[in-house]
Amino acid sequence: MYFMFYASKINRRSPLMICNYFLMFFCFLSCALFASDDIIDIGKSNSLENRYYDISNEPSLAYALESPVDPKKYRVGPGDKFLLHMIYPSGIINTEILISPLGDVLIPQVGIVDVNDMYLDEAMSTIKYKCLEKYQNADVNLTLSEIKRFKVKVIGAIKSTGYKVVTSVDRVSDVLSGMLNDKSSRRNIQLIRGKNITQVDLTQFWMTGKNYLNPLLENGDIIKVNYLKDSVFINGGVNGEGTYEYVKDETLYDLIVTAGGFSVDSDSTSIQVTRFINDVDYREIDISSILESKKIILEPRDYIYIKKKGDYKRHNTVSVSGEINYPGSYTIKLDSIEVGDLLEKCGGYTSRADIGQIRINNDMIQSRGDKELDRIMNIDPENRSNTDKSYVKARSFITKGKISSNEQSFTKNILSYILKPGDTVHIPTRLDYIEVIGGVVHPGRYPIKDSNNIKDYISDAGGKTKNATRKKYLIKSSTGQRLPFTNASIIESGDIIFVEERNDYNDWDRYKEIINVVYQIIIAFSVLDNLER
Known part of the structure; x- marks a missing residue:
């Protein structure tokens, strides 16, 4: 048309x-x-010779690899993928080839190639050989682009048995993660591969990192987790003391390695193994060298003790604080340095130091407690003897392990004392004051004067009030002791002068008390009079 x-x-x-x-x-x-x-x-070339397959936008699986795949150790199988790039006279092939469930690959323009159960380098060489056999002048490049997935069987003492999907870069520990329970073995796990059985020891693997103790998985593997059965015990000079699962034919040295190795303070020449010879009796085996420990084969219920060096690199330290030029923590030789020598080592006193005062405490002594005080405190107060009450009062004035001084003469004595490890020496700041409180007109803090006595300080405070009694006390700041006033009393910085006051009474309350007493006396006389009649 x-x-x-x-x-x-x-x-x-x-x-x-x-x-x-x-x-x-x-x-x-x-x-x-x-x-x-x-x-x-174009249609023909796309389907056969000159097809270009862009895989840049294809989704890919990400694998957490320990290291690059070793072509000499990795076995290929169904599910593995290769990226093939081949330039040949008739065109270019750029595509992925998948190993089929039969274990072979189909290569465009080349045909089917069997690579099942080959190591990766052998499989890649076979594919390249087949391509070059068809096209002698071709440029063939091949790499592994995706790792196969397969199932392994997991049985035994675990939370969930059955088949688990894994890859060829997974290890036994990856499959068992989160599946073990308190009764599951960690050291006697079996990896069954055909007729071969490999012993898996996850405890030692986690400590040493040796991969042969935790093998990579292959298609058809069976993982059998046994129940915990026997154990051995190791204590003393190892980094990981405790109970470990028994492993047949394990040496003493292997167990020490599994337990984290010798501790820094251990004596590797003094090891003792206690071994049962029947249900009750046991014998002791002494090991004096590491070489000997490599020859000792352990048995169930063995108890291993590695001795520790008690004085291994021990520092004896004391601390100095307060008004000293170089305060801090210092090491000392045991029973060899006096308090005064330490203060010189610290650079001496600062300009603000109260050289007449010193405080020394020791937490180690304090932590031991006071059994006598504990005993008394468990007695009801009304049932305590006078001695008990006196002891409680005495202990309230001083902390266990502490000594202090506010007097220059006594401080001088303390400076000659030998220091002990754990001692804490404190030099107070000089403040130069005393307090006058109680029955005085102006109670408060007053500057200390060497020429003043107690009467002078009371006078400085405005004198005594009308309510003051004749009783005066000096309370020492160093001990808290209350001392009666004497003309010979030595007043030091921080001391308290206390003037006792009469108790205040309400006139009406006092009148009622007097009436009550008179009433009681009248009643008593009335009763006596009736009895005489």
Whole structure:
């Protein structure tokens, strides 16, 4: 129809016009034929020779690899994928090839190649060989692009048995993560691979990191987790004391390694193994060298003790604080340094130090407690003897392990004392004050004066009040003791002068008390009078 339409038109045109129409028709027809050939060729090349498969946008699985896959140790199988890039005379192949469930791969333009259960380097060499066998001048590049997944069987003393999906880069510990319970073995796990059984020791693997103790998995593996059965005990000079699962044919040295190795203070020449010879009796085995420990094969219920060096690199320290030029913690030789020598070692007193005062405490002594005080405190107060009450009072004035002084003469004596490990020496700041409280007009803090006595300080405080009694006391700041006033009393910084006051009475309350006493006396006389009659 299309041609007849143009033919009817042509009949009405000039010869030149007719030639033009035929020329245009011929060009159109030629283009159509060439276009159809190109489409056929492109279709063929896309399906066979010159196909370009873009995998850049394809999803890929991410694997947590310990290290790059070792081509000499990795076995390929169904599910593994290769990325193949081959340039050959007829075109380019850039595609992924998958190992089928039969263990072979289908390579475009080459055919089927069996690679099942080959090591990776052998499988890649086989594929390249087959490609070059077909195209001798081809440039073939091949790499592993995706790792296969497969199932392994897990049985035994675990939370959930059955088949687990894994990869060839997973280890036994990856499968058992979160599946073990208190009764599950960690050291006597079996990896069954055909007729071969490999012993898996996760406890030692976690300590040493040796991969042979925790193998990589392969298709068809069976993991059998046994129940905990026997144990051994190790204590003393090892980093990980405790109870460990027994492993047959394990040496003493292997157990020490599993327990974290010798501790820094251990004596590796003094090891004792206690071993049962029947249900009750036992014998002791002494080991005096590491070499000997490598020859001792352990048995169930063995108890190993590695001796420790009690004085291994022990520092004897004391602390100095307060008004001293270089306060801090210092090491000392045991029973060899006096308090005064230590203060000189610390640079001596500062300009603000109260050289007449010193405090020494020892937390180690204090932590031992006071059994006598504990005994008394368990007695009801009304049932305590006078001696008990006196002891409680005495202990309240001084902390166990502490000594202090506010007097220069006694402080001088303390400076000659030998220091003990754990002692804490404190030099107070000199404040130069005393307090006057109680029955004085102006109670409070007053500057200390060497020429003043107690009466002078009371006078400085405005004298005694009308309510003051004649009793005066000196309370020592160093001990808290209350001393009666004497003219010979030595007043030191921080001391308290206490003037006792009369107790305040309410007149009405006092009147009622007097009436009550008189009433009781009258009643008593009345009773006596009646008895006489």
